[in-house]
Amino acid sequence: xxxxxxxxxxxxxxxxxxxxxxxxxxxxxxxxxxxxxxxxxxxxxxxxxxxxxxxxxxxxxxxxxxxxxxxxxxxxxxxxxxxxxxxxxxxxxxxxxxxxxxxxxxxxxxxxxxxxxxxxxxxxxxxxxxxxxxxxxxxxxxxxxxxxxxxxxxxxxxxxxxxxxxxxxxxxxxxxxxxxxxxxxxxxxxxxxxxxxxxxxxxxxxxxxxxxxxxxxxxxxxxxxxxxxxxxxxxxxxxxxxxxxxxxxxxxxxxxxxxxxxxxxxxxxxxxxxxxxxxxxxxxxxxxxxxxxxxxxxxxxxxxxxxxxxxxx
Amino acid sequence: xxxxxxxxxxxxxxxxxxxxxxxxxxxxxxxxxxxxxxxxxxxxxxxxxxxxxxxxxxxxxxxxxxxxxxxxxxxxxxxxxxxxxxxxxxxxxxxxxxxxxxxxxxxxxxxxxxxxxxxxxxxxxxxxxxxxxxxxxxxxxxxxxxxxxxxxxxxxxxxxxxxxxxxxxxxxxxxxxxxxxxxxxxxxxxxxxxxxxxxxxxxxxxxxxxxxxxxxxxxxxxxxxxxxxxxxxxxxxxxxxxxxxxxxxxxxxxxxxxxxxxxxxxxxxxxxxxxxxxxxxxxxxxxxxxxxxxxxxxxxxxxxxxxxxxxxxxxxxxxxxxx
Numbered sequence: 001x002x003x004x005x006x007x008x009x010x011x012x013x014x015x016x017x018x019x020x021x022x023x024x025x026x027x028x029x030x031x032x033x034x035x036x037x038x039x040x041x042x043x044x045x046x047x048x049x050x051x052x053x054x055x056x057x058x059x060x061x062x063x064x065x066x067x068x069x070x071x072x073x074x075x076x077x078x079x080x081x082x083x084x085x086x087x088x089x090x091x092x093x094x095x096x097x098x099x100x101x102x103x104x105x106x107x108x109x110x111x112x113x114x115x116x117x118x119x120x121x122x123x124x125x126x127x128x129x130x131x132x133x134x135x136x137x138x139x140x141x142x143x144x145x146x147x148x149x150x151x152x153x154x155x156x157x158x159x160x161x162x163x164x165x166x167x168x169x170x171x172x173x174x175x176x177x178x179x180x181x182x183x184x185x186x187x188x189x190x191x192x193x194x195x196x197x198x199x200x201x202x203x204x205x206x207x208x209x210x211x212x213x214x215x216x217x218x219x220x221x222x223x224x225x226x227x228x229x230x231x232x233x234x235x236x237x238x239x240x241x242x243x244x245x246x247x248x249x250x251x252x253x254x255x256x257x258x259x260x261x262x263x264x265x266x267x268x269x270x271x272x273x274x275x276x277x278x279x280x281x282x283x284x285x286x287x288x289x290x291x292x293x294x295x296x297x298x299x300x301x302x303x304x305x306x307x308x309x310x311x312x313x
Numbered sequence: 314x315x316x317x318x319x320x321x322x323x324x325x326x327x328x329x330x331x332x333x334x335x336x337x338x339x340x341x342x343x344x345x346x347x348x349x350x351x352x353x354x355x356x357x358x359x360x361x362x363x364x365x366x367x368x369x370x371x372x373x374x375x376x377x378x379x380x381x382x383x384x385x386x387x388x389x390x391x392x393x394x395x396x397x398x399x400x401x402x403x404x405x406x407x408x409x410x411x412x413x414x415x416x417x418x419x420x421x422x423x424x425x426x427x428x429x430x431x432x433x434x435x436x437x438x439x440x441x442x443x444x445x446x447x448x449x450x451x452x453x454x455x456x457x458x459x460x461x462x463x464x465x466x467x468x469x470x471x472x473x474x475x476x477x478x479x480x481x482x483x484x485x486x487x488x489x490x491x492x493x494x495x496x497x498x499x500x501x502x503x504x505x506x507x508x509x510x511x512x513x514x515x516x517x518x519x520x521x522x523x524x525x526x527x528x529x530x531x532x533x534x535x536x537x538x539x540x541x542x543x544x545x546x547x548x549x550x551x552x553x554x555x556x557x558x559x560x561x562x563x564x565x566x567x568x569x570x571x572x573x574x575x576x577x578x579x580x581x582x583x584x585x586x587x588x589x590x591x592x593x594x595x596x597x598x599x600x601x602x603x604x605x606x607x608x609x610x611x612x613x614x615x616x617x618x619x620x621x622x623x624x625x626x627x628x629x630x631x632x633x634x635x636x
Contacts, residue, residue: 044434044535046436050434054428054431054432057442061445061503061507064460067471071463079463127355129351129352133348133352138348145356152359152363154556154618156560160365160369161598161611162370162604166378166383169383183362184362185362186354186355214340216340216343217343217344221351246451249566262455266455284456284459287453287455288451291451291452292448294451295447295451299447300444302447303447306508307511307514307515
């Protein structure tokens with residue numbers, strides 16, 4: 001595996017003005033700098049000790065997931081024996097099938113897919129709109145509003161659950177997906193993330209050029225901002241998707257077992273009096289698989305996105 | 314990509330001056346108004362589903378409201394607050410939230426710092442190590458808590474088996490207060506260490522290299538460079554992660570709930586030995602059906618958070634003065 005940076009849009013996707021402006025810079029210009037080469041600040045070559053420690057860290061990270069798979073593929077007697085099994089057993093498909101039925105995971109997955117998909121889409125759209133405004137448009141109260149956005153990051157939504165629950169009941173959304181979707185349609189972190197990106201990656205001249213040509217704001221957003229913002233939008237989408245898929249507190253309160261999301265459905269598995277361990281693990285594995293797949297395919301991008309969103313210095 | 318579509322959609326052919334005037338007007342309207350339209354969705358949704366409920370919580374906390382009859386609110390003034398103050402479960406939950414918070418946040422951030430330092434070396438396969446470190450972050454609270462509950466099982470759990478190899482007797486992770494809190498903290502640590510490590514790594518890579526060179530010339534060892542260059546260089550990120558983890562810790566809910574396996578989860582164990590404020594809020598509202606009291610707990614959580622921010626600001630100022 002190489003240590004390349006996030007694959008950003010290549011130059012031809014960039015508007016002509018930007019290309020001209022960055023003629024001197026090799027491969028990528030400002031946008032590439034933002035997704036900086038991972039090794040930019042590194043100091044020393046790693047020695048064997050560093051590799052061993054990193055190996056242990058990787059083992060700690062991955063072992064519980066591996067063991068979920070081991071337990072999910074065993075029967076109960078095998079799971080509960082001492083010493084515990086370390087290799088997968090033969091019952092994987094059987095257990096997965098049983099968990100799928102017992103925890104109504106089919107419905108839960110569809111629900112989670114809808115919830116996470118809608119939330120991620122709307123978060124990305126609204127965050128890009130607002131991020132563009134905060135980064136490149138001048139308007140009264142901009143700084144105060146931006147401070148407000150940052151301030152809202154500090155307010156955990158959990159503090160309003162009681163009235164929120166009452167609101168949802170009144171709206172007739174109790175146990176329904178809109179109750180989960182609406183409160184999380186936007187994200188302050190997302191707005192901030194897109195603002196940071198666009199203030200660096202979108203040259204002022206380009207917006208000005210659009211204005212001179214007579215394009216109105218939405219047109220500028222559509223034709224200039226969106227193409228440039230595609231890479232961070234993809235990252236924000238994935239991060240938001242992961243968060244929304246895993247969200248627990250509010251869905252647990254407002255949904256019930258007849259219409260759960262995956263994390264809510266999983267609690268059902270462990271709540272019974274008879275605890276079928278391999279079944280529980282099969283459920284946990286099923287609930288995690290979609291996101292693991294996402295990580296295997298887009299892991300590097302998600303890592304890059306989180307690092308890019310970090311507060312530096 | 315065509316920026317050159319210069320005619321606005323409203324630019325119907327008309328008499329020059331009139332058209333020009335309308336155009337400038339529309340243009341000015343667009344320039345003035347569009348920014349607000351662009352940021353509006355965020356603020357509208359936030360106001361409706363976060364800010365308004367947050368304020369309304371305080372109003373509800375002054376009432377007696379039952380889950381079954383949400384529209385009947387009986388004014389009780391500060392009764393809910395005095396009742397909460399006199400309730401042992403509240404102080405217990407507050408204390409548990411604090412201890413589990415410390416048990417999970419401190420090791421988590423220290424380990425993240427070490428991990429970030431290792432990832433900052435010139436590495437082969439660095440992408441693999443980064444993705445591996447972040448994988449637990451993709452695991453839902455539900456799945457993670459289920460797996461760890463099993464690993465911490467008293468009779469056949471893997472942790473007890475490994476400890477038994479070192480001659481340690483079986484630990485009853487669920488019923489022993491400190492053991493349970495340690496186990497719950499380990500779920501949090503597992504899920505979030507890699508995430509924090511990546512935040513640190515990003516900050517570390519922004520430290521100018523010549524600082525290390527200067528330190529090396531001055532004869533600083535690698536450990537000294539780490540303490541004197543790296544850690545001060547990422548101070549604001551450290552503060553940021555402390556704030557984030559603290560907010561996370563005050564809301565701790567899913568981990569203890571699932572660790573308690575069913576009915577015991579809501580009360581945080583048979584003796585409330587690991588009941589957090591989040592669980593208490595849920596118990597008051599959705600198990601005891603007292604929404605007013607639940608709102609009071611929410612306010613208590615809010616006050617705790619404010620207190621944390623004040624302390625954090627003081628710490629930040631002290632740190633800044635030292636530097």
